[in-house]
Amino acid sequence: MTMSVRRIMCAATAAVTAAAVLVHAQAPEVKLPASPRGLSAAQVAGSWTGTGDERRYTGGQWITVDYGRPILRGREAIFGSGATYGKTVSPDAALWRAGANETTTLTTQAPLTIGGTTVKPGVYSMLVDLKENAWTLVLSTQPVMPKFDADNKVQLYGSSNYDPKFDALRAPMKLSTSPMSIEQFTIGFADVKPDRGSLYLAWDRTIATVDFTVSK
Numbered sequence: 059m060t061m062s063v064r065r066i067m068c069a070a071t072a073a074v075t076a077a078a079v080l081v082h083a084q085a086p087e088v089k090l091p092a093s094p095r096g097l098s099a100a101q102v103a104g105s106w107t108g109t110g111d112e113r114r115y116t117g118g119q120w121i122t123v124d125y126g127r128p129i130l131r132g133r134e135a136i137f138g139s140g141a142t143y144g145k146t147v148s149p150d151a152a153l154w155r156a157g158a159n160e161t162t163t164l165t166t167q168a169p170l171t172i173g174g175t176t177v178k179p180g181v182y183s184m185l186v187d188l189k190e191n192a193w194t195l196v197l198s199t200q201p202v203m204p205k206f207d208a209d210n211k212v213q214l215y216g217s218s219n220y221d222p223k224f225d226a227l228r229a230p231m232k233l234s235t236s237p238m239s240i241e242q243f244t245i246g247f248a249d250v251k252p253d254r255g256s257l258y259l260a261w262d263r264t265i266a267t268v269d270f271t272v273s274k
Contacts (some may be wrong), residue, residue: 093126093158100247100255102272103168119167119272121247123184123257126158129242136262137188144188151217153185153196156259157243161202161214169273172197172257173229176273182226185217186259186266193231193266195257200224231259231266239263 104118128147130136138146148154156162162184169178177197187194203215211219243261250256258267 093128096125096127098123098246100250102250102255103252105252121166121168123162123164123245125156125162125245126160127243128158130239130262137264139190143190148188148217151220153217153220154188155216156184156186159216161216164197170270171273172227172268172270175227175229177226183214185220191233193233195229195231195268196225197227198224199226229268231268234265236260236263236265
């Protein structure tokens with residue numbers, strides 16, 4: 059084999075190796091659960107002080123929501139219609155867990171008034187009573203299972219074993235239609251001011267919102 063042939067073969071091998079490395083770099087391995095966990099957060103009741111580099115937000119109190127985020131993956135009209143409305147996302151429970159897997163939790167450092175009811179600072183399970191054209195936000199103090207136990211018929215997991223006697227709050231939500239289909243279920247905060255804001259739930263073409271105020 060001549061020197062020139064060796065050089066050509068070496069160059070070709072190097073090109074193939076480089077291409078393989080590039081392909082591998084462009085397609086990294088991704089390992090996620092089917093419904094990744096999400097955290098949404100807002101701070102209220104604080105204020106900005108100082109100027110320039112010394113400007114700081116102080117006195118804020120956190121509101122957070124920890125939840126599982128299911129994905130459409132090609133499904134359409136995820137909430138259904140008519141007699142089967144809501145059964146796709148909550149087939150075996152009276153309420154929807156507002157997400158997937160573990161119970162969705164709302165934690166607030168500030169007292170909040172929602173739909174005329176005030177809840178104290180604390181940790182609440184967050185659920186939704188799904189009716190077509192009428193969603194109701196539910197905050198519950200029902201004890202939650204640390205992990206799923208099929209024999210446990212008392213504590214909450216997701217929305218299984220839901221007991222209305224633990225309801226701390228029930229508030230109607232405003233429903234609107236998104237102009238685009240939202241792929242991954244999303245909970246967030248909008249129009250937040252020091253003393254008020256809105257909590258929203260968005261998935262597929264449905265957006266549900268509820269207003270809150272910060273109580274003293």
